[in-house]
Amino acid sequence: MIEAISLTKMYGTKKGVENISFKIDKGEIVGFLGPNGAGKTTTMRLLTGFLYPNDGDAYIERNSIIEKPLIARKYIGYLSENNPLYEDLKVKEYLDFRGRVKGLKGKELKNRIDYVVEKCEIRDVISKLTGSCSKGYRQRIGIADALINDPPILILDEPTQGLDPAQIYHTRELIKSLSVEHTVILSTHILSEVEAICSRVLLIQKGNLIFDGSLEEMKNAFKKNQVLDVTFLCDETKGREILSSIKKIDRFEKLQNEGEGGSSFVIYSLEGEDIREEIFWKCFEERIPILRLNEKKKSLEEAFLKIISEESKEEEIQ
Amino acid sequence: MNKLLAITKKELLHYFYSPMAYVVLWAFLLINGFLFYVILSALSKTASPPVSPLSIIFGGSFFFYLLTIVITVVVTMRLGAEERKQGTFETLLTSPISDFEIVMGKFLAAFIFYVVAWLFTLIYVFIVKAYQKDLDFGPIISSYLGTLLLGMFFISIGLFSSMISKNQIVSAVIATLIMTMLLGITFLEFISSGVTREIFHYFDILTIMDNFSKGIVDSRNLIYLLSGTAFFIALSEKSLEARRWQ
Amino acid sequence: MTSKRKRAMGGANWSLFVLLLIALFIIINYLSFRHFKTYDTTFSDEFSLSPQTKKFLKELKNDVEVYVLLPIGDVGYEKVSRLLDSFKVESKRIKVEYVDPERDKGRYEILLKKYQVTNPDSVVFVSGDRSRWVERDEFLEYEYSMFGEPPKMKGFKGENSFLNAMYDVVDPRKPVIYFTVGHGEKFDFDESGKGASFFKERLSKEGAVIKTLQTAGLKKVPDDASLVIVAGLNIPFTKEEEGVLERYYEEGGSLFLLIDPMFKEGNEIEFKDSGLEDLCKKYGLELQNDLVVDPEASLLEGRAQTFYGVDYSSHKITYDLMKNKYPILFTLARSLNIVDPQSSDFKCEKLISTSEKAWGETNLKELKNVKKDNEDYAGPLCLASLIENRKNEKSRMVVIGDSDIISDGTILSGLGGNTIFALNVVHYLVKMENRISIPPKQIKSSSIVLTSTQIVTNFIVVVIIYPLIFAILGVWVYFRRRR
Ligand SMILES: Nc1ncnc2c1ncn2[C@@H]1O[C@H](COP(=O)(O)OP(=O)(O)O)[C@@H](O)[C@H]1O
Numbered sequence A: 001m002i003e004a005i006s007l008t009k010m011y012g013t014k015k016g017v018e019n020i021s022f023k024i025d026k027g028e029i030v031g032f033l034g035p036n037g038a039g040k041t042t043t044m045r046l047l048t049g050f051l052y053p054n055d056g057d058a059y060i061e062r063n064s065i066i067e068k069p070l071i072a073r074k075y076i077g078y079l080s081e082n083n084p085l086y087e088d089l090k091v092k093e094y095l096d097f098r099g100r101v102k103g104l105k106g107k108e109l110k111n112r113i114d115y116v117v118e119k120c121e122i123r124d125v126i127s128k129l130t131g132s133c134s135k136g137y138r139q140r141i142g143i144a145d146a147l148i149n150d151p152p153i154l155i156l157d158e159p160t161q162g163l164d165p166a167q168i169y170h171t172r173e174l175i176k177s178l179s180v181e182h183t184v185i186l187s188t189h190i191l192s193e194v195e196a197i198c199s200r201v202l203l204i205q206k207g208n209l210i211f212d213g214s215l216e217e218m219k220n221a222f223k224k225n226q227v228l229d230v231t232f233l234c235d236e237t238k239g240r241e242i243l244s245s246i247k248k249i250d251r252f253e254k255l256q257n258e259g260e261g262g263s264s265f266v267i268y269s270l271e272g273e274d275i276r277e278e279i280f281w282k283c284f285e286e287r288i289p290i291l292r293l294n295e296k297k298k299s300l301e302e303a304f305l306k307i308i309s310e311e312s313k314e315e316e317i318q
Numbered sequence B: 001m002n003k004l005l006a007i008t009k010k011e012l013l014h015y016f017y018s019p020m021a022y023v024v025l026w027a028f029l030l031i032n033g034f035l036f037y038v039i040l041s042a043l044s045k046t047a048s049p050p051v052s053p054l055s056i057i058f059g060g061s062f063f064f065y066l067l068t069i070v071i072t073v074v075v076t077m078r079l080g081a082e083e084r085k086q087g088t089f090e091t092l093l094t095s096p097i098s099d100f101e102i103v104m105g106k107f108l109a110a111f112i113f114y115v116v117a118w119l120f121t122l123i124y125v126f127i128v129k130a131y132q133k134d135l136d137f138g139p140i141i142s143s144y145l146g147t148l149l150l151g152m153f154f155i156s157i158g159l160f161s162s163m164i165s166k167n168q169i170v171s172a173v174i175a176t177l178i179m180t181m182l183l184g185i186t187f188l189e190f191i192s193s194g195v196t197r198e199i200f201h202y203f204d205i206l207t208i209m210d211n212f213s214k215g216i217v218d219s220r221n222l223i224y225l226l227s228g229t230a231f232f233i234a235l236s237e238k239s240l241e242a243r244r245w246q
Numbered sequence C: 001m002t003s004k005r006k007r008a009m010g011g012a013n014w015s016l017f018v019l020l021l022i023a024l025f026i027i028i029n030y031l032s033f034r035h036f037k038t039y040d041t042t043f044s045d046e047f048s049l050s051p052q053t054k055k056f057l058k059e060l061k062n063d064v065e066v067y068v069l070l071p072i073g074d075v076g077y078e079k080v081s082r083l084l085d086s087f088k089v090e091s092k093r094i095k096v097e098y099v100d101p102e103r104d105k106g107r108y109e110i111l112l113k114k115y116q117v118t119n120p121d122s123v124v125f126v127s128g129d130r131s132r133w134v135e136r137d138e139f140l141e142y143e144y145s146m147f148g149e150p151p152k153m154k155g156f157k158g159e160n161s162f163l164n165a166m167y168d169v170v171d172p173r174k175p176v177i178y179f180t181v182g183h184g185e186k187f188d189f190d191e192s193g194k195g196a197s198f199f200k201e202r203l204s205k206e207g208a209v210i211k212t213l214q215t216a217g218l219k220k221v222p223d224d225a226s227l228v229i230v231a232g233l234n235i236p237f238t239k240e241e242e243g244v245l246e247r248y249y250e251e252g253g254s255l256f257l258l259i260d261p262m263f264k265e266g267n268e269i270e271f272k273d274s275g276l277e278d279l280c281k282k283y284g285l286e287l288q289n290d291l292v293v294d295p296e297a298s299l300l301e302g303r304a305q306t307f308y309g310v311d312y313s314s315h316k317i318t319y320d321l322m323k324n325k326y327p328i329l330f331t332l333a334r335s336l337n338i339v340d341p342q343s344s345d346f347k348c349e350k351l352i353s354t355s356e357k358a359w360g361e362t363n364l365k366e367l368k369n370v371k372k373d374n375e376d377y378a379g380p381l382c383l384a385s386l387i388e389n390r391k392n393e394k395s396r397m398v399v400i401g402d403s404d405i406i407s408d409g410t411i412l413s414g415l416g417g418n419t420i421f422a423l424n425v426v427h428y429l430v431k432m433e434n435r436i437s438i439p440p441k442q443i444k445s446s447s448i449v450l451t452s453t454q455i456v457t458n459f460i461v462v463v464i465i466y467p468l469i470f471a472i473l474g475v476w477v478y479f480r481r482r483r
């Protein structure tokens, strides 16, 4: 349904996103998660054809967003981050315009306007100027616009940003109900939002896609276990023997030796355990020298920490 | 075509829902009306000079060019700059509508406004007709034709300026600059001679408007104005695509 | 197109696109500059070329170079360049160069010398080794006002003078025209051209060689004659003289007869014959002894024997005059009556007639107080007629019941139609009909005279009320939207 192949976008010499690939199937609700400035908006702009990538391509229902932009864009309803509206049009005029631009007309247009007005609960403001609507209404008008031509895919950039808790709740409910009929991609820098709505997460950091999987998998990946990179001066069997004898080790993998001799392993501890000391004493007992021992910090974890810390900061502010 | 017209309709709503359109129309008709009145009374006083009052309104005076520049700049300056400023390009350019449709829709809206403004000057024709029974309508028709073609050309310039500008003021300045330069060809023609002069003569808008106002429709004038319009429309369209690559 | 290729084109090559676009723009406009057409939307065809100019230009076989030696701001400059432009539309063989006497001084001096131009403001036409220059007075007509104001441009006769200049350089034939003498003719074509000097001068300018022909005792019209003109007789032709003309005509010659009503000497209340009655009758034309009076087309009230021809045929001689409503002035004319010719080889065609209200006064005693009665010929009356000879295509003849149409007095008091008409007839008769004269284009002045109340009303309506409507509309819309 949506396929991004090594999307890269540079803003001049500044990196927007780099080498992002993923595939999204029909019916999924996908969350783009990442701190501010990570490249979520950039990715969405590439998917919607607002920007063209410097490298790579994206296919919407097998239509390249560069080669067949009109067909590709037809499948997408897009709510952009700032949700700009034409302030001096009335809501109904605005929706009428947006419907026509997306190729609707006549009775069909009228029916769709009625439908999205009901669905997004904007009946009350239909005759007001969009410029005089409150933030909550504006967001719903934007979603109504995205929905107007009944596109199979909805791309929503930070749909709950700047809303109060009640409005956030309502918007999330609306998105959930839309996900029945539409494939939804939304972006957020709030982990709890992903937890609340999404079935799948794409974690973006500094322009790179660093994790793609279900919420469950992400949680597992974020467990606080220790990852070590060690090299023993012995053969592989001996190394395995030593490691198997340590209870606190969850699992380990043999690594390719990089010409220094001995055998290297990557070791995962059980959650919350520090196993460095135990490994030392064990090797000491066996008279096997340790050539190297590194603790690996995962970038995923870094990103996650950053998101968490930002989230808590934001909560403090509120 | 429907999508194009949707753009046109939206832009027309913008024009006529904002007081600016009426201010422009008011000023346009005030200046033209005053000009017309001055010409009429001048013609009644002295022994009639060999000019028609209408030919002065169409290109025969400095005011014509002033009005044409002002009105085309005012109707085009917000077309692109405002979308950029408000961020609405993002919704527009991600809709299933081609850049050409967007550009032409906007162009058409500005042109319709321009045509409407000039249509209101038909009242002068009726007044002259009432006083001058043997009025020749040929030059009047070609004058309107020339005015509309010049309008198309200037609107395409204004549209392009607006597409590449961050705000309306910048757009207005760029457009006015280009238009003034085009009118300045008259001066270049005046100071040159030989083939250069002939080339400048070809591009001289004052001569072109003079032809139209006298009743001469010259294929060279038509092609210059139309190809100029196409040139700037193509540039406008390209500038939209360039935004995506930037 | 792969997205890679498109990316390469769209991303960086915005400047290439602009270059291509500029190139396309230049090509289109270059072609338009080279190949163009103009359309004249004026109802009076103010800017259209006459059919014969178009025909001449279309059939042009040699290149014609045109040098416009006029300063750029000259009164005639714009008209001339517009006209030459429309020449260029018709023929690729016309090459025009504008040389400003001030700015291109060097080139200007060279051209003046080369083509021996003596009038500084001229247009020079060159084809092969022949050249002809046309000075400004030949293509512009002025109206001089009395109060020391600069002269106003009144008419533009460039089409005619340029066309003739081009004829001169591409087709330098010189017809020989004989005027008969020895019958007390009103005009003296020998030297000064007394009485018809303007006409004579025009004929010479068009390239004709003017000679006189003493018909008394003449056996045969000289072989070099392209045309014999009989104008303003007072003494009738003898039978022998008439016979010489008859033979000349039937053997393929051309005759132009301008025969006034003639009166008996000393007794000016009776008509007398011109001696050419039988000749005309043979071909189906009766010279009637009368004096045409046309009160409806008269120039001055109570002087109805001086009047304009009203009805013109669409024959090419009169076509342009008719179309441009160029009147031809007659004074003391006789009427012509078309009757059955002696042989069906001949056929008469009316060229000009009077109005219905005109009549031919036959009773000269009543001249003081003319009125129409039963003996008079009833209008409309034929004033000028053309005779065709089907047996000999070369024979051509035009008869007019008045010789004053070519007199200086008439030409001065008319509006130019007379000269054009007479020249057209001559061109037709010498078989150079493509040189038929084109009337000058009048420069229109539109006069609107308003009373002071009308001016005030206009001010109130056009300057105050009308624009105000839109201001009010604006305020109304603004508040409605706000609600
Ligand atoms: N128009 C732009 N010009 C230059 N840099 C930009 C532009 N838009 C985004 N960026 C940069 O690209 C990076 C990704 O931004 P963005 O996609 O907006 O992140 P997010 O939506 O995840 O907050 C940021 O560093 C940002 O500063």
Ligand SMILES: [Mg+2]
Residues within 6 Å of the ligand: A037, A040, A041, A042, A081, A158
């Ligand atoms: Mg963003």
